[in-house]
Amino acid sequence: MIGVTGTxxxxxxxxxxxxxxxxxxxxxxxxxxxxxxxxxADEEELVDLLDEDQLEALDQDERVEPWLGEAAAREEAVAxxxxxxGVRFPPSLRGFLVASDGWTRLDGYVDGVxxxxxxxxxxxxxxxxxxxxxxxxIPGNEDDVRLFRRSIEIARGEDFWLLDPTDxxxxxxxxxxxxxxxxxxTTDYPSFSALFHSGYESMEEDADEDMD
Numbered sequence: 001m002i003g004v005t006g007t008x009x010x011x012x013x014x015x016x017x018x019x020x021x022x023x024x025x026x027x028x029x030x031x032x033x034x035x036x037x038x039x040x041a042d043e044e045e046l047v048d049l050l051d052e053d054q055l056e057a058l059d060q061d062e063r064v065e066p067w068l069g070e071a072a073a074r075e076e077a078v079a080x081x082x083x084x085x086g087v088r089f090p091p092s093l094r095g096f097l098v099a100s101d102g103w104t105r106l107d108g109y110v111d112g113v114x115x116x117x118x119x120x121x122x123x124x125x126x127x128x129x130x131x132x133x134x135x136x137x138i139p140g141n142e143d144d145v146r147l148f149r150r151s152i153e154i155a156r157g158e159d160f161w162l163l164d165p166t167d168x169x170x171x172x173x174x175x176x177x178x179x180x181x182x183x184x185x186t187t188d189y190p191s192f193s194a195l196f197h198s199g200y201e202s203m204e205e206d207a208d209e210d211m212d
Contacts, residue, residue: 019095019096019193019197020193021091021095022096025095025098025099029069030067032068032199033067033069034064034066035207036105037049037058037066039207040105069099069103070102071100072099077117078094078116081119085121087152087165089119090163090174090191090192091171091172092193093163093192096196102115108202109158110156110161111155111157112155112157113155113196114156119152119154120152121152122148122152127156128156131148150165151165158181160177160179161178161192162177173190173191174192176190176191
């Protein structure tokens with residue numbers, strides 16, 4: 001049964017060091033890839049992600065920084081996506097896309113961040129529209145439905161990553177949400193960057209536990 005969403009406030013999940021500019025994203029994403037192959041990737045996935053030299057280096061516990069993203073988006077492509085959507089993206093999302101036009105390996109239940117050409121209003125995507133209609137059919141979910149209808153979808157899998165252009169901080173960043181339809185649970189963050197960085201923090205925690 002779908003219930004009313006429970007929300008975790010941003011201050012309860014403090015995120016530090018979240019990147020904004022494309023240069024910061026590039027450095028962060030390299031670190032993210034390094035940690036991902038150490039903490040999350042199984043042997044079969046490693047063969048797909050790494051070449052022979054990288055596999056050998058990883059086996060010898062040497063540092064490996066695979067690029068798990070895509071080629072950088074051109075500014076013109078980002079601008080065309082903004083024109084299609086009808087809004088200018090927040091700084092951290094723009095910086096991300098100019099560093100990597102999409103991302104396919106994430107910690108959590110989304111398949112990957114959309115390329116700029118695939119960013120869409122949640123209400124207009126096939127999966128997003130279906131979830132919106134389902135929630136709209138059940139009393140008590142009015143706040144969720146309003147969020148879905150006004151947010152853009154930037155990542156999707158079992159869960160969704162959403163950005164709300166009506167909730168803008170003093171830094172120009174939009175409120176970000178991780179939404180899990182299975183549980184009706186929404187966790188909010190101050191920005192796309194903070195949402196992305198939370199997965200890195202989760203992997204860091206697991207890596208520290210493995211070392212204990």
